Amino acid sequence: MALAPLDESITLDQLSSDPYPIYRRLRAESPVLRVAATGRTLLTKAALTKAVKENPELFSSDDPHTPMKPAFRAHTLMRKDGQAHFVERKAISKALTPKMIKTDWGPLYEQLAEEYVARLPRGETVDLFSELCGPLAARILAHILGIPEANDEQMQRWSQVLIDGAGNFGWKPELFAASDAANDEMDALFAALEPKRRAEPDGSAYSVMLNADDPIPMSQIYSNIKIAIGGGINEPRDALATIVYGLLTNPDQLAEVRAQEAWDKAFEEGIRWVAPIQVSSRRALEDTELGGCDILKGDTVMTVQASANRDEEIYEDGENFFVFRDKNPHQAFGNGPHHCAGAHVARRTVGKIILPMLFDRFPNMTLPDPEAVIWKGFGFRGPINLPVVLN
Amino acid sequence: MIKVTYVAQDGTATTIEAEEGTSVMQAAVSNDLDGIVGECGGSMMCATCHCYVDEAWAERTGERSSDEEEMLEGAADEVTERSRLSCQIRLQPGLDGLVVHLPEEQL
Numbered sequence: 001m002a003l004a005p006l007d008e009s010i011t012l013d014q015l016s017s018d019p020y021p022i023y024r025r026l027r028a029e030s031p032v033l034r035v036a037a038t039g040r041t042l043l044t045k046a047a048l049t050k051a052v053k054e055n056p057e058l059f060s061s062d063d064p065h066t067p068m069k070p071a072f073r074a075h076t077l078m079r080k081d082g083q084a085h086f087v088e089r090k091a092i093s094k095a096l097t098p099k100m101i102k103t104d105w106g107p108l109y110e111q112l113a114e115e116y117v118a119r120l121p122r123g124e125t126v127d128l129f130s131e132l133c134g135p136l137a138a139r140i141l142a143h144i145l146g147i148p149e150a151n152d153e154q155m156q157r158w159s160q161v162l163i164d165g166a167g168n169f170g171w172k173p174e175l176f177a178a179s180d181a182a183n184d185e186m187d188a189l190f191a192a193l194e195p196k197r198r199a200e201p202d203g204s205a206y207s208v209m210l211n212a213d214d215p216i217p218m219s220q221i222y223s224n225i226k227i228a229i230g231g232g233i234n235e236p237r238d239a240l241a242t243i244v245y246g247l248l249t250n251p252d253q254l255a256e257v258r259a260q261e262a263w264d265k266a267f268e269e270g271i272r273w274v275a276p277i278q279v280s281s282r283r284a285l286e287d288t289e290l291g292g293c294d295i296l297k298g299d300t301v302m303t304v305q306a307s308a309n310r311d312e313e314i315y316e317d318g319e320n321f322f323v324f325r326d327k328n329p330h331q332a333f334g335n336g337p338h339h340c341a342g343a344h345v346a347r348r349t350v351g352k353i354i355l356p357m358l359f360d361r362f363p364n365m366t367l368p369d370p371e372a373v374i375w376k377g378f379g380f381r382g383p384i385n386l387p388v389v390l391n
Numbered sequence: 392m393i394k395v396t397y398v399a400q401d402g403t404a405t406t407i408e409a410e411e412g413t414s415v416m417q418a419a420v421s422n423d424l425d426g427i428v429g430e431c432g433g434s435m436m437c438a439t440c441h442c443y444v445d446e447a448w449a450e451r452t453g454e455r456s457s458d459e460e461e462m463l464e465g466a467a468d469e470v471t472e473r474s475r476l477s478c479q480i481r482l483q484p485g486l487d488g489l490v491v492h493l494p495e496e497q498l
């Protein structure tokens with residue numbers, strides 16, 4: 001066999017402005033492709049991305065040289081395998097289960113969403129992305145994590161700085177300086193809140209981790225919270241903006257979603273259509289083979305879930321937003337042991353609470369100029385603005 | 392091949408044949424059965440493969456591990472003494488004809 005073909009024409013700019021036509025071509029022509037601009041082997045078919053993520057013995061999440069380490073000042077669970085991952089994951093998962101979210105947190109989320117939606121001005125053009133999607137995601141997350149003392153601005157800034165640091169493959173010092181400053185702020189806040197979260201246990205992630213029978217080390221409790229800050233704001237924000245866009249540009253579907261109260265379906269379709277986290281990386285621990293190409297020990301493969309989610313083998317007309325699909329086995333939350341720990345939180349808050357509320361309060365919301373919406377991103381993707389008129 | 396029957400809340404029963412060694416979750420997912428989601432692919436990380444083992448089979452499917460127990464606590468639907476994560480039940484000849492019941496919701 002031979003190595004995957006090498007592409008030297010695809011650029012990061014192309015991938016960031018609109019990767020979908022490229023992915024479509026790759027699914028048809030070369031689903032395993034070394035793309036020079038990314039330094040990785042891109043996998044664009046659903047069966048391949050799933051197989052890799054569900055085989056952690058062969059495809060490791062651990063990257064000893066990840067910029068995530070300096071950015072988070074820790075080796076986080078996202079980059080661990082096996083038992084080490086399981087222990088840390090279990091510690092935070094307990095606060096994020098379907099049951100916990102439904103029974104313990106549901107009413108609070110509802111109230112927060114109510115407050116933030118009520119603040120929006122009627123009859124004006126509003127950038128829903130910056131006025132609602134970001135701040136509300138930040139507020140809800142602050143409560144889930146047990147750090148509601150952090151304000152929306154801090155949460156959103158920390159999140160962005162952590163993400164920028166984790167993606168700092170060029171090792172630019174100013175990005176790590178920014179993440180260091182944010183880490184100082186977070187560490188100080190966590191330390192200040194610790195006695196209270198111990199003394200008055202609640203269902204928040206911090207409290208659950210601190211008060212566990214067999215707690216994980218303090219450093220890992222901190223890094224778990226930071227991972228959730230980094231991974232729990234932009235994705236629901238981008239998901240919400242994507243879904244609102246999809247519904248407003250497809251009024252027939254919106255009418256049907258309303259009639260059937262199919263908001264959860266709209267949620268799943270939105271994140272299928274434009275996955276907020278588009279790609280993930282795994283490192284081969286042995287020489288192996290994928291889709292007829294050799295993969296060498298040490299190679300990094302990139303699972304492109306954004307592309308898997310539009311795979312012709314699974315979806316008819318996958319390029320378009322269509323809520324009422326028979327089946328929607330998308331991979332937007334990933335697969336395997338690193339499957340998103342916040343999936344239930346995101347489903348409930350965005351799909352069950354925020355979307356219905358928003359369209360209920362503003363039944364005649366419009367997007368006057370869909371062309372004005374700018375989409376961006378290779379690793380993470382979504383609209384970066386959403387100018388709607390609220391009525 | 393080993394047969395498993397999945398009974399939905401409305402009583403609809405679906406029987407699937409799968410190879411020995413497959414999990415009850417995998418058998419369902421690879422046959423596109425509604426009612427088992429199995430998002431984490433069997434890594435005990437998602438609790439979306441919850442099922443209730445039929446009383447007649449409870450002895451033979453074995454005990455749940457403490458890790459399974461903990462994850463199960465988070466399942467969306469009611470957890471009973473029959474509850475299992477279906478990714479943790481492996482099909483073997485002794486389980487031919489196994490019957491499991493599906494919860495109302497997984498998410």
Ligand code: HEM
Pocket residue numbers: 077078079089096141144227228231232233235236239271275276277280281331332333334335337338339340341342343345346
């Ligand atoms: C629509 C919203 C969301 C999407 C699409 C999403 C997507 C993802 C994906 C694809 C991964 C896997 C990355 C990999 O395989 O390497 C992941 C992991 C993770 N997500 Fe999410 N996420 C969302 C919301 C959230 C929220 C709200 C939280 C926090 C409450 C969260 C916390 C996490 C954590 C902690 C991990 C790491 C899990 C691990 O490595 O075991 N996510 N997410």
Ligand code: FES
Pocket residue numbers: 416428429430431432433434435436437438439440462476477478479
């Ligand atoms: S498939 Fe996720 S816990 Fe069983």
